[in-house]
Amino acid sequence: MTDSTIPGLLARIQRPTDVAGLSADDLRTLAADLRTAIIDTVSKNGGHLAPSLGVVELTLAMLSTFDPGKDKVVWDVGHQAYAWKLLTGRAADFHTLRRRHGISGFPKPCESEYDHFGVGHSSTSISAALGMALARDLAGDDHHVVAVIGDGSLTAGLAFEGLNQAGDMGGRLIVILNDNEMSISRNVGALSLFLSRNLSKGWARRVKRDVETALKSIPGIGDEMVAYAKRSEHSLKSFFTPGMLFEAFQFNYIGPVDGHDVKALVRNLELAKTNDRPVLLHVLTRKGKGYTPAEANPAFFHGVGRFEPETGRARKPGDTPVLPTYTDVFGETLCRLADADDRIVAITAAMPEGTGTNCFRERHPDRFVDVGICEQHAVTFAAGLAIQGYRPFVAIYSTFLQRSYDQIVHDVCIQKLPVVLCLDRAGLVGEDGPTHHGAFDLSFLRHIPHMSIIAPRDEADLQAAMYTALHLDAPLAIRYPRGVGFGIPLAESPSPLPVGVGEVLKEGEGVAVIAVGSRVHPSLEAAERLAEETGRHATVFDARWVKPLPEAQLLDIVARHDALLFVEENALAGGFSSAVLELLADRNALSGKHIRRIGLPDEFVEQGTQKELRVSLGLCMDGVGKALKELFAAVGNATAS
Template sequence: MSDRPSTPLLDRIAGPADMRGMSDSELKRLAGELRADVIHAVSQTGGHLGAGLGVVELTVALHAVFDTPRDRLIWDVSHQCYPHKVLTGRRDRMNTLRQKDGLSGFTKRSESPFDPFGAAHSSTSISAALGFSVARDLGGSPEHGLGDAIAVIGDGAMSAGMAYEAMNNAGHLGKRLIVILNDNEMSIAPPVGAMSAYLSRLYAGAPFQEFKALAKGAVSFLPPPFQEGARRAKELVKGMTVGGTLFEELGFSYIGPIDGHDLDQILPILRTVKSRATGPVLIHAITQKGKGYAPAEHAADRGHARGKFDVVTGAQAKAKSNAPSYTSVFAKALLAHGAEDDKVVAVTAAMPDGTGLNLFAERYPSRCFDVGIAEQHGVTFSAGLAAGGMKPFCALYSTFLQRGYDQVVHDVAIQRLPVRFAIDRAGLVGADGATHAGAFDVAFLANLPGFTVMAAADEAELMHMVATAVAHDEGPIAFRFPRGEGVGVELPAKGVPLEIGKGRMVREGSGVAILSFGTRLSEVETACEGLAARGITPTVADARFAKPLDRDLILALARDHDALITIEEGAIGGFGSHVAQLLAEEGVFDTGLKYRSMVLPDIFIDQASPADMYAVAGLNASDIEAKVLEVMGLGQIGKRA
């Protein structure tokens, strides 16, 4: 790892107020030092690199021109906020980024007054900024900011419908609001759709560098003597480029495109907008993801997310594993079924690499669809595919499936359409923290009539669940699996369909039965090893299905044991709640059965390693061992190190 770079100007910055007396030339040098500092910091911790490097100049300019935190600066998605954190008093904690008790990888209200709104899901910034603007005009309390509201939104985030709902409302209200479209032609994956094409046309017709002195759409901000000449110049440019017609129709004054790395353009425009804007304004800035760091600039994802890396070479330090990741197992299983059945199609929302569907897209490009950051559309699009006779696999992270829940209910479940939901990143995910935890999908899917909900205990089970989903045409079906590597079990040559609603026995025992749903099964096995040393041999079963439940298995476990414990990587209201409902309906509790349900606690758990997060949740092997002893009346034991 390289030494920390020399940053004499940055060393003088305790907060944005220290930047406001700097000359423009000093701000340019500060931007260079800031970029080097961010590269060094992320090389030590890992994290989202490319997006932050792309907004270094914008970050410097915004904090130099606007009176943050009185002016509210909202980042969208906010993984580009690392330069912002450095400039707002958190530089000395950047070595804790995305670690337990450290800085969040996103903006977070509880972390700093300079983070007025938390964001780790996309396309929320304009809605939030409009809310701040209206609160300001209605006399909101001074401690919540009475200045401008500025939303910085990426072009990928701008593809989601929520951004346009907000812009439509903002244009109608006419409130002073500043939106900066950070257009780097790439979100996590290359952007897709008509919006991407529209943005490309805005600057493809003529090199915008030739017109960098001309802020199209900013005519109303100019002193009156210059307005007529500016209008004529604008008409000239309109003949050469498309112009921001869409944004203007939504009620925004459109300025751009401008070079988002040229402070000679950015600073005068921001100053003019700050001094003269009366209604909503959109500034369209062209940036380069990974700007200024060659290994990121040349990477396929422009350095979006990185583990710890060597600054000189860009080489990442990655731990080797003997087991494949769950995502890769899913991807290869889907490929195999796609080869046998041309009705198998795949849908994702801007996460082809993250969900493994990039492999399916390479092999079957006409059967793989990246809908952009548009989960609502992706779910209903999948419903239409199913209604049309295809076998759609809608592959989403658990945390992002939440964004399409109305469509899951209304367009899929009520119509009993056989959409196959492949739910990646189930459970606690580590460094991305609470915003990306897959905590709620079992609870919000298993309560829907006609839904089949599965969870894989290991990578071999995942292969069987993919096969089960392919064969299932009786209604919607979902299967969930975690982030990271599998447990290392031997994989079958091909998955085979499971009997719907049937679990499996893992080990026979007595006294206490443990019914596991999902990959906590490996922790149950470890707990059983510790219990065996005490002469305790629980029965262990893998439920496989949260819906429909294996009634015969559950009732047999309840009948033949003094106590039953369920365990899952999900929130209250999920698998354990359904088991409790069954036991209550059958009158099992009247027999004296002791029942315990181990679930994620009713809190949002901050980022840490997955093992540390599960320790907070009380779902590791030592916690399971302690729960067995407690239910047997043998008292608590201390957690093993």
Template sequence: MSILDTINSPDDLKKIPRSDLPDLAAEIRSLIVEVVSKNGGHLASSLGAVELAIAIHYVFDVPHDKIIWDVGHQSYAHKIITGRREKFHTLRKYEGICGFTRMCESQYDSFTTGHSSTSISAGLGIACAKSLKKENNKVIAVIGDGSMTAGLAYEGMNQTGYLHKNKDFIVILNDNDMSISKNVGALSSFLSRTFSKKYLQDLRKEFGEFLKSLPKIGDDLYKFAKRSEEFFKTFATPGMLFEAFNFDYFGPINGHNINHLIDILNNIKHLREPVLLHITTTKGKGYPPAERNPIYFHGIGSFKVKTGNCNNTKNGISTYTEVFGKTMVELAGKNEKIIAVTAAMPEGTGLTEFSEIFPERFFDVGIAEQHGVTFSAGLATEGFRPVVAIYSTFLQRAYDQILHDVCLESLPVIFAVDRAGIVGEDGATHNGLFDISYLRNLPNMVVMAPKDENELRQMLLTALSHNGPIAFRYPRGTGVGVPIEPDIKPLPIGKGEILKKGTDILILAIGHSVCESLNAYEKLISEHGISSTVVNCRFVKPLDTELIISLTKEIPRLITVEENIRMGGFGSAVLECLSDGGIYDYKIDRLGIPDVFVDHGPQNLLRAKYKIDSNAIVNSALKLMGRI
């Protein structure tokens, strides 16, 4: 029996001799690689956090003590240790365990973390609640993978520093070369190890008083060191930054030395004021392909364990993201005003090639979507055409900036909204099911969605030709496979197109749902003898009201289809259009996502479950026709 087979809870882990913990770490890594190679997932980040997860659960009393993993995709080892080992093979599968921490999944998941940089704010809230309830729980926030680049992390630190008295709160900065600094070597590790002893902390304070007592030069020496107890570390670590927020800073230390981690955590867990422990880890640790290419293995589909090569499922068809990236390069070669902006996702948004060809016109703002949008607004005021490429779910974080800094003055900022609709295995925190609803209500904003990858190219040029805020949303995954026209032509703003003509049913669709509607058209005519008109509306705002009104006067039944929440979405926009046009007595069925969060699973399965696929459109038509 392996060591891992004996562990079903953190209590079981504490029974393992410390000498066996490195072997346990190797077994956990092997399981993570095996499962992710089949299911896909965030591999490199979780491999880098294995020893940290073991050490935290070895030292602290979880779930009495609370751990927040930020971002939650580095929590695979935590999930395995906390009773989910036997279910780990279901990772990211439909009705299996989530790829992120979820409060509804386990009592050991203290906070749901799909987006980044929330842990310090949430952790401080939990710590304050525990203090008010006179409870003595420790709260540990593990923040990494670039999460310290977001402003929210510093807002949380600022408030923590203000409320620092008697707050049992530990922040562990998992620095894996995608965070704030590099490992600065053995001296810092030595200092952090010795300074974590309580008597040496007292000694540092006494030394500070000694410095200030020196005649003539004492005050100058003390001011130069900022805080005398951090004198040596000031020159070697970023500790002064965190000390300025009233955190006791320790580090950086090697995050793969389990015994060292356990010693440090045992030393600092008794402190009653906020502590920041800075550890350095190797992203992809223990799996050579991931260590060599941690960006590629950050989020990956299924792959061959022996080589690390991905299993090819694209069938030669480019993804929407790839088409967007190549079109950006093509158009930027003709227009020097085009600028690309992304938030820590150059690979994910297809902008790597752009960044290499036009480095002076590419800006990665880090995990700082709010800043990225306002930064782009500033560029737009000076005559540039910034294209902000951000996943739908992350663009939500910059909503106020879109409203106040872009739309209010109608600045020509272009939003390329990637991963719109159902994203699949990443689940509820990553599905892009709200962008139509949260963008279409903003004055001056134009919202559109392509039916295929060729139309995506047309919409990018349309956006660049428009003098105001404009967004186009497109799904995750491969395109339809249509031919790519070499000459890109802009689309007339607010005009849809009739793809199929029939008399029984009117189907109005947007984005990916157009493909589902065309499939439904074929089924309706061949299997049921029902003819339908299928319209690719292209624009959610402004709608082609003239076309819609005219067609509803000819065809007595209407279906709207969208891969977005129904409330306030495309179907709502059509209802508003009909109401404004004085059309009230009409048979309508709106297909879209109901008032729920969609969990993880294959895209096609979820589309069927929430009745937005071609079969659902057929059933809707049959109901409207009185056939079922």
């Protein structure tokens, strides 16, 4: 949106500190304006709608309580920070959300001084905030540090590691638990709120310290009486509140608090600020609050594409035929495999819809496991199944599998267990940007012994790769991109693919394109167009296997061509082309060859549509065609000389 279209009161917020002076009525009006702005922009650009709508009042309460120019706020994951962006100087640019060269869908310190820590993956906020709190104390500063974490993110081990360390260190830290899924009955909630509020107030803490001192002064039995008193307090409070876990971590627990009551939030945030030890404020919110379609279907609107704001329906892509996505093909194929093989277990990390395993959950619920946001656990859990004879398929986005590297090495590959790693969103994912691109999976997987890697070129190849997985008695990674396929018909009865064997799709001479994965079809199209335009025919080879490489085929192709063009949608550093060049160097097969590589550069690729990013990096038909022309020219010049 532009300045002129910023709704109502929101247009008057020039600085985030302006929020603190607003009346209760103005805050309600501003909350409505924020929701209007968020719905309007996300309906056009896509994004994380429901999470951001759910924390509008919490954002207002934090800006009414803290000074974002001094105090530090760390949003976990960050997909709920749209209201924060709007109120911290980015309202005029909010219409560029998630667009190329626009503002990020996640907090980003280089974008704003009010984004205090860069995020994009879950469960990092407590650890980061704790480090910032210690830095404050070491520097002798006195500002507040706040971590805002959702109940889903709190399932990850990293969050508990942060809680454990924070409780042990005992310094000032505020953790806000944004709980938008737990259901706590009114009676229990009211009683727990009363107990937490009263046991957390400053006067109550002073009384506790005074009583503890008095009891300790009693000769002989003082320490035992103090221990008994603490056990009694904790057992009473824990019995009536959901704070037992956090009290065990040595956090002072406050809550639950209505996350849509700004007055109550401010009151409890002010209370949290008076604590001299770590404090956890438990806030209950509703995902999608204020937008009926998102409240009714928060999972769909968690991360959504373009939609009609009036109805919530996804926008139609015109007359373009709707092709199945790779995720759709994966989910349906996995169900078909499981229909015939009861060894198959589907595992996902809090993303059944995103990974296409929701259909498996419906058809084979006893063999479906959602482990929550626990990618490390998912891999080792799968290893436990595999060692007992099952065939687990672990469906995780490529970018999130990075968190499981140690488990892949130690628990799967050293034991050579037949765990199938299904890497959705491999390559460029688009508007979510650098934290979500699956740029590195080939680089961090291919050097692990016993690991095989296949990159199917289209949806039919993906189907065949999954059938292949059942015939391997070893770890296998299958990587496939975000989005629709190429319209290749699926086989009624797929056959396994031969291991370590690629396919020549077009014979030529002089120049060979060696491609892998989703970039094979654009490479083939580029070669065919070049042949039509110039009469020059390039060979196109789909390597298909990144490990084991189709060595004999590669060596034959290299021997017959003067120039080689490698195309992959992975980091060039350590990726597919690196693997082939290592092979050729070891076999002394590179002498006199012209080499060109197209892939992801040694930098973090920013946000934009997949098409925009591929065009900018040359990972499209035109980019491959341009490189082919240049290589044919180089070969011709060399021949002429």
